[in-house]
Amino acid sequence: MPFVVVCEGYGDVCFVAELLEHRKIEVCNVGCPTQKHFGDGKDAIPAYLKALATDKKGLKGVLIVVDADNTPGTLFESMVQALNAATFPAPDQPFAIENKEIRVGVFLVPRKNENGTLDNLLLESVFKKHPEARECIEKFVDCTKTSKTWKPNQQAKMKLSALVAAYCEGNPWSSLAWVWSTKGNPIPIDSDCFADLADFLVAFCG
């Protein structure tokens, strides 16, 4: 495949792969680092890019899709460094498509001018499809007292997991990797919430 999307973890890979299939993009592989030797998925992206650089034959583009978290500027700079260290060119800014010797880009999830993670984005899509779920899950957060001690990113992850479990009768244990083929999946892949990322993927692989 001429284009590669690099994600942080396997759950992210499955989501992006689902989005690519939905948008009928067939020229793109999606991958993520193995995390055996690394703590966080982002920490392993430099090694993954170096591994990718060992065989550039036929490679036309590398797109990094990572969570913006609370420090998108710093995160973007670290991705630029990782691209350069792996002998790839780097874009001047996030959400830009640079056509150098190969095409490169960095997309910070959820979208431009917004902090957060993929879990926030997926949660947003669930609430849009199932508005009734918002009140339920907030009550659940209060009951379990997680809101008082957990970081916002962890809260989003917990809410999403709880909702997936609640809706997926076919497999309440379903992870983000398996939810797409599980009966009752509450995450609508055709949601407008994913439009920015999906449009960027189309533009990048076009």
Added chain:
Amino acid sequence: MIKSFRAKNFRCFEELDLSDLRRLNIIVGKNAAGKTALLEAIRLALGATPSVAVSLNQYRGVTFFPNPLKEQFESQWNSFFFKFDVERTISTECEDTEGHKASLRIFFAKEKAFTPMIPQQQPQTTLLPTIIPVCFDRVGFSGQSTKLYASVHQQGQGLNLEPGPELGQATEFFASSWFLNPAQNAQWFSQLSLENREQELIDAVKSEFGSLINDLSVLAPTPYGSSVYATVPFLSNKIPLSLVSAGINRFFTVLAGILFRRSGVVLVDEIENGFYFDRLPAFWTTILRLASQYDTQVFASTHSMECLRGLLPLLQDHHADEVTLLRIERQNGSSGVTSIKGEFFEAALEQNFEIR
């Protein structure tokens, strides 16, 4: 140590340019990509004699004709030329880390063509077809220029390989078809022993196979020659190392080659043969340690991912700068090499990328 290597028109390589060679150079690639040819190119470049070329043919199973006719003589050399095109000139150039260069050109020397004659009853003689000798035009690391020729004797009786010294780098080539040579092992061990260096070799073998080997020595108990013998637990008599384990014997031979070819180059085709997978990390560590200690450079080819994975602990232990991966691919009838630095090689192994 060789820092860069270039070759033209040799076997499957129309043009080859390796510019950042390291202490340990690992060669990968599909069947018929040119892994063995790369090792042969380096061996030939450093040897640069007709005899070395003939020995490469023998490893390949090319029929050797001690008394060749014209076609048979030519068949000894044709396969060295890219696409068997003998109108081309094979050339190689090695540069060491101190900037010294050695070069070799191999070509059919048409100006030296001659017609051998078989003397019979005078005044009659039998004329044989014209032979064009093969010239090995060499420049050593010292800058000295010499020419050696491969031909047949003037009277048509036998191959004539002009002898000469190799170009200054001690080289050992273990082809994939190499068989263990007890006499050579014994000779190397004895030579190392004369220099009081054999203990390093014994310790290296014992460190990997201490439960099987207590000691090593060279003995000649029969009139058929000497061998390396092992003192093994649970047996009262010493036995030939080759009877303990073919793999251990092979390990011994490669290490002995590294010690014996001090400041030289050791080339090993299909290095993984004979080694159990969990021995490989220690195997590589020992090879690199001894190669560094004795300033020997190693080029080794492999098809085995287990063998490559065995390098990961070494790469992660701050040795990535001493290793490079050379991946050979054949496209449009010619082979090319991609050099992959140790840190990238390490990343590809960590991330489970296919790099063979």
